[in-house]
Amino acid sequence: SQTIHQWPATLVQPVGSPLSLECTVEGTSNPNLYWYRQAAGRGLQLLFYSIGIGQISSEVPQNLSASRPQDRQFILSSKKLLLSDSGFYLCAWSAGTADGYTFGSGTRLTVV
Amino acid sequence: AQSVSQHNHHVILSEAASLELGCNYSYGGTVNLFWYVQYPGQHLQLLLKYFSGDPLVKGIKGFEAEFIKSKFSFNLRKPSVQWSDTAEYFCAVNPGNNAGNMLTFGGGTRLMVKP
Incomplete structure (x- = not known):
């Protein structure tokens, strides 16, 4: 079965520092991949998506x-x-058009 | 660009009350419609989806939603809520000709069910 892994779960970083969040999918090939940001009361905002390598x-x-x-x-x-x-x-990942998404567990980022 | 509106930001109900959460979208063409749920501390999960056919779709945990094309709506319903339905609910729309399968989400509705 397909699984999606996202890490880290929480992260506190100072202003001006770099960021790297990773997401991997198992059990499928050529998935559509997405990054969303969820802000309180503002729903999910699509940041990036990818339909293939690069x-x-x-x-x-x-x-x-x-x-x-x-x-x-x-x-x-x-x-x-x-x-x-x-x-x-x-x-999140999806298999293609007209499919729903499977979401990862998310990363709570706090920039201080 | 399409938009999705969920007019109820917070809903508080007592157990056994009936639930209806509104969702309206702005896209005029063929759409695929979804409701997702996020229980406290858990992943977003798919509740139900509509692609075509019967406009009344049934999902998990006794939820259903009705697609009314003329009203650009996809409201979520449940006849009798339980305390365990406390969660945040998101409506999402995918234009049918969307090669990247991008979903546009509504702002979410926080449901609190009082025991």
């Missing part, structure tokens, strides 16, 4: 970037974190 689409211009170095690995990064980057980050 193919990244950004939905919202911001201080973050994403990479997909392997088929089942999706990384969210920042060179210098801002206070406004604090939030709950969710990775």
Whole structure:
């Protein structure tokens, strides 16, 4: 069966420090991969999605970037974190069009 | 761009009360519709989905939702809620011609069920 792993679960980082959040999927090949940010009372905001290795689409211009170095690995990064980057980050995958998502357990990022 | 609106941000009900959570979307074409639930401390989980066919879809745990195309709505219902239904509920829309299968989510509704 397919599983999705996301780590770390929580992270406290100082302003200006770099960020790397990792997400991996097992049990499937060529998944669509997504990074969302969940802010209290504001739902889920799509940050990046990828339909294949090296193919990244950004939905919202911001201080973050994403990479997909392997088929089942999706990384969210920042060179210098801002206070406004604090939030709950969710990775998700889907098999293709018209499918729902399977979400990871999320990373609670606090920038101090 | 399409948008999804969940007008009820917080709902408080007593056990056995009936539930209806509103969801409206702005996209005019063919859509796939979803409801997700996030129980306290847990992952987002798929509750139910609509792709085509019968506009009344049934999901897990006694939930159902009705797609009304003319109203651009996909409201979630449950006849009798339980304390264990306390969670945050998200409506999501996927345009049918969306190659990246991107979902647009509503702002969520926090449901608290009092025992």
